[in-house]
Amino acid sequence: MARLLLVEDDNAIVKSLKEYLTGEGFEITSAPGQREAEELIRQKKFDLFLLDVTIANGSGFSLCAKAKELKLPVIFLTASGDENSIVRGLDMGADDYISKPFRPRELVSRIKSVLRRYEGSSSVVSVGNITIDTEKGTVSRDGREIALSALEYRLLMVFVSNRGRLLSRNQLLEDIWDIAGDFVNDNTLTVYIKRLREKIEDDPQNPVIIKTIRGLGYRMD
Numbered sequence: 001m002a003r004l005l006l007v008e009d010d011n012a013i014v015k016s017l018k019e020y021l022t023g024e025g026f027e028i029t030s031a032p033g034q035r036e037a038e039e040l041i042r043q044k045k046f047d048l049f050l051l052d053v054t055i056a057n058g059s060g061f062s063l064c065a066k067a068k069e070l071k072l073p074v075i076f077l078t079a080s081g082d083e084n085s086i087v088r089g090l091d092m093g094a095d096d097y098i099s100k101p102f103r104p105r106e107l108v109s110r111i112k113s114v115l116r117r118y119e120g121s122s123s124v125v126s127v128g129n130i131t132i133d134t135e136k137g138t139v140s141r142d143g144r145e146i147a148l149s150a151l152e153y154r155l156l157m158v159f160v161s162n163r164g165r166l167l168s169r170n171q172l173l174e175d176i177w178d179i180a181g182d183f184v185n186d187n188t189l190t191v192y193i194k195r196l197r198e199k200i201e202d203d204p205q206n207p208v209i210i211k212t213i214r215g216l217g218y219r220m221d
Contacts, residue, residue: 001164002115005046006030007037007063008077009056013100017050020104025165026111034058041066048115052077053085061092068093073114077102116161125160127220128209130200132160141200151176152196159210159220168217193218 004021008014009032021028029044031037033056040046049067051060051074060076067074076089076097086097095114098107125132131140139146139156148156158175159167173189197204211219 001025001027002047002111003027003029003045004048004050004111005037005040006050007033007055007060008050008052009033009054010052017104017107021108021111024108025162032056034062037063038066041070046072047118048072048111049074050077050111051075053079053089061088064089064092064094073118075107075110075114112161127160127163129202130209132156139200146199148196148199151192152199155192155196156200159218163220166213166217166219172218 002025004026006014006017006028008017008030014030014032018028018030029040029046031040035057037055037058049063049072051063051067053060053076055063064074064076073095074089074093076086076094078085078089078097078099089097095117096110098110125134129142131143132138133140134157137153139148139153154176155172158172169186169189173186176189176192193210194204197207197210200209201207209220211221213219
């Protein structure tokens with residue numbers, strides 16, 4: 001579960017974003033200003049900062065500089081048409097910006113995109129006894145390389161990118177559709193999940209890496 005720090009002094013925005021992002025599987029902590037945010041940064045680790053440009057007792061730019069010291073991604077929330085703030089933020093190393101008012105679904109998409117880029121900066125990912133080298137495109141089980149098709153590998157990476165989140169079958173279909181140049185339907189998804197489990201699970205009949213959440217979808221813990 002990705003941990004987000006939201007620095008925003010508009011209580012209405014904070015409340016709505018907390019509810020929506022929590023429902024999307026994110027852990028979100030909020031602060032109204034720079035002083036409170038810096039205290040939280042000393043206490044907890046975060047995966048991404050959501051920063052309003054204008055905040056109490058400081059500025060979003062100062063916190064952006066702090067985030068970059070920690071090598072963490074930043075998405076700025078800016079007033080619509082505030083071009084100077086956008087340019088300044090991007091020049092400081094901000095990874096993205098989104099203008100107010102914005103649609104929550106668009107923000108979630110931007111967050112996921114930025115997090116995927118940062119996950120990609122570390123080329124080796126481990127899940128149980130499975131090791132994935134994203135730079136080489138290889139997958140190993142207990143140190144021995146296993147062969148995955150392009151679609152199996154893509155499906156595995158969708159689970160890795162959404163680790164800890166419940167994924168419905170529709171979400172999985174949207175992410176892997178047409179990756180191999182063919183339409184992927186519901187029956188095909190079932191087949192590929194079965195094949196992937198046979199290759200990465202110790203006991204495919206009782207999976208512990210890709211779990212079935214009955215009636216809802218799948219989750220990788």
